[in-house]
Amino acid sequence: MTKDGNYDSGIGEEIEGAPPALSGSELSVSRRDETDVVNRYLYNQTRQMELMLLEAEDLLALFEVLLVSLPRHFAFRASELWLFDPDDVLSPLMEGAERYGQSLQLLNDVFPIQELYELEPDIVQIDATNSRMFEVLKSEHGIDGALLMPLMQEGEIIGSLHIGYQDGALSFGEGEDELLAHLTTIVSLCLRRAVTRRQSSQLTLLDSLTHISNARGFSRELSREISRARRSDSPVTILLLEIDDFSELYQSYGERRGQFVIKKIAERLLSNMRLTDCLARLEQGRFTILLPGTGEAVSRDIAQRLRGDIEQFSIDDGRGAVLQVSISTGFVTWEPQQFPAVDLEQLATQMGSVADKALQDAVARGGNCVAQSRLSTLVI
Structure with missing residues (x-):
């Protein structure tokens, strides 16, 4: 049986390898020093774009935001969306999306998307000297660089959003990088939500006999x-x-x-x-x-x-x-x-x-x- 005095023997001991405890003032200074400095224009524009994405009511409205509103909003040249659709799940949901032409592409093979990124897909900024510029935004002109944004779902790549811009139109550091990564996550979530809504909506908008619109x-x-x-x-x-x-x-x-x-x-x-x-x-x-x-x-x-x-x-x-x-x-x-x-x-x-x-x-x-x-x- 343990003696009563032994209960106090461990008081004041520090766990080996643990960082020293910080006082309240020290913690405040640490948090202040770790605060990222982000381009305020990009921050405000990104917040507004996030609201536009979240307010998109259906799949076509989301495409409109990504392919028309987004480049205008950020003063970029163009945007392009590749979606991985191996089982042709998206194809029946794309009625009305033909107007976006080459800016919206469905791919049955994920390889072309994977080739744009490393083993762990992350946002990539490329210029005209990069060989990947020959693969993306082919139908656009006057583009000096591109931002490649991988769209993920449960650890799997489901698509890729490409932003084309001219020299000097995009410059960001670590803070802006994290901000755009957040925006990419929002795009992925909104895309999954829009597809689910479209699938549910199709059940009520189609004629059960002919499978055309009702x-x-x-x-x-x-x-x-x-x-x-x-x-x-x-x-x-x-x-x-x-x-x-x-x-x-x-x-x-x-x-x-x-x-x-x-x-x-x-x-x-x-x-x-x-x-x-x-x-x-x-x-x-x-x-x-x-x-x-x-x-x-x-x-x-x-x-x-x-x-x-x-x-x-x-x-x-x-x-x-x-x-x-x-x-x-x-x-x-x-x-x-x-x-x-x-x-x-x-x-x-x-x-x-x-x-x-x-x-x-x-x-x-x-x-x-x-x-x-x-x-x-x-x-x-």
């Missing part, structure tokens, strides 16, 4: 394209299409064949569309197509081409029966210069109503034709 998804896309059309002062068109006599087809052939026809028509329409167009199924045999940057004349040509293609399209149900159907189409075009709009939500509703009127005109003519209606009043 009415809710089309409404979101229409609002986005109308806003973009106003900013760029370019036209936008809605095509409203309906399979002629679809209710009779359902009654004659049954629900199973009716749904088969819907799926085949959706596939056929999709195969004849541009990457920038948006196809959606609204209900039963009714579809709609959004044509960004397309005026009346071209829209009419597209509508007539689609109508003729469906008319000639023979649908083999795999059981020896061949079905042929036709479609009626109504369309409306919004020209921002001709009809300036302030209430974009009201404009979207009005365009839908006018397109529906045009479709009813086409049906009243016996179907298998194209009709146009115009916005007749000033949208305010």
Whole structure:
């Protein structure tokens, strides 16, 4: 049994190898001396950029921040985003991202990304003499250097953000390095969050039968394209299409064949569309197509081409029966210069109503034709 006096024998002893205890004043001085001096402009800009990233509501909004807002915000020349997508998980989520061209790339092989960094990926600043400059930002001109920022998730590299700049536009020390490393972490977290949201959103924005957009998804896309059309002062068109006599087809052939026809028509329409167009199924045999940057004349040509293609399209149900159907189409075009709009939500509703009127005109003519209606009043 231990004697009572032995309990006090260890008091005042120091653990071997431990640093000496600091007084309160000494600790305060130590903390002050270890404070990094950071470029205040870069610090403030980074804080603002962090808020912009966190406020991005979806994947496309995040791309807009990274590829458009970020270089402008920091007065850089350009930015580029590479994402590692080995299982094609991201590809179905990228609808609308085509506008970024070579600035946004999906890679099935991680090797090109790994080649940009050392064994432990970290932020790298390179100049025009570095061989890696031949791999990044190829479509940009007037760039003297680049900042390579690895995007990580649970210790694995998921992408790479590249910032192109001119000489003298970027100079930072240890403090700024840590600040940019923090920003890179925020980008990685926001990217993972945006992808998760997009995946969840897709479940509610897609038509379960055809796997194209549903009415809710089309409404979101229409609002986005109308806003973009106003900013760029370019036209936008809605095509409203309906399979002629679809209710009779359902009654004659049954629900199973009716749904088969819907799926085949959706596939056929999709195969004849541009990457920038948006196809959606609204209900039963009714579809709609959004044509960004397309005026009346071209829209009419597209509508007539689609109508003729469906008319000639023979649908083999795999059981020896061949079905042929036709479609009626109504369309409306919004020209921002001709009809300036302030209430974009009201404009979207009005365009839908006018397109529906045009479709009813086409049906009243016996179907298998194209009709146009115009916005007749000033949208305010």
